[in-house]
Amino acid sequence: MKPAAVVAALALLSGCATVPGGTPERADRVPLPFTGAGLERVIGQNAAALTRLLGEPNADVREGTARKLQFQSRICVLDTYLYPKGSGEPRVTYVDARQPDGSAIDRASCVAALTRRDGGR
Template sequence: MRNFAALTALTLICAGCAAVPSGQPSAGVGVPGTASDMTDTRGLEGVLGSNEATLIRLFGKPRLDVVEPVGRKLQFIGAPCILDAYLYPDRQGREVVTHVDARRRDGAAVDRAACVAALQAK
């Protein structure tokens, strides 16, 4: 059962890393994501590996809290972007952020680190 949970988590993480077509950049938020942007974690150090309490301190109350069988998604929204933080159990069983996605309200991908910075500045 543990291997199934790990495989499911890995599958969800990999699905979230798919390349997104480029669009027009959003003012103040950065350039839309590309495959290389999705693997770049610069600017995400304060988010990746953090728990729910840290995310709430950084961004406020989440707009959505989606509990899945293996993990959880917290969504934070602001004027410049929407940030989805995916939490999965670490080796000690604590839910921590393993992946984040960022997009504009129209669905176009934006730089994840720029979105994190913009949501913290609000």
């Protein structure tokens, strides 16, 4: 057999190796970094723009001049926090997201999932 063929065969077989001692240990969850990337469609929007983008909110909570609009799907729950600046209309200044079971999910991925839903929650 040619040396290159031997190396290729060994590389293929190495994928079949078993883990000593049985099954591998489960890895700990890695915390997701929180960045603003991918949130441009939501941050800075007012309630009317959010409703056009994401549909009717599942919850609308008001406290003083602040407002929280919550949007849900089978994939995630998105909380958008709207605050006024001066005498202006409240706009989204912060966004939080989670999976329906409470697990972490990337905020931009949640926004993308909610914009793709077909009217159903």
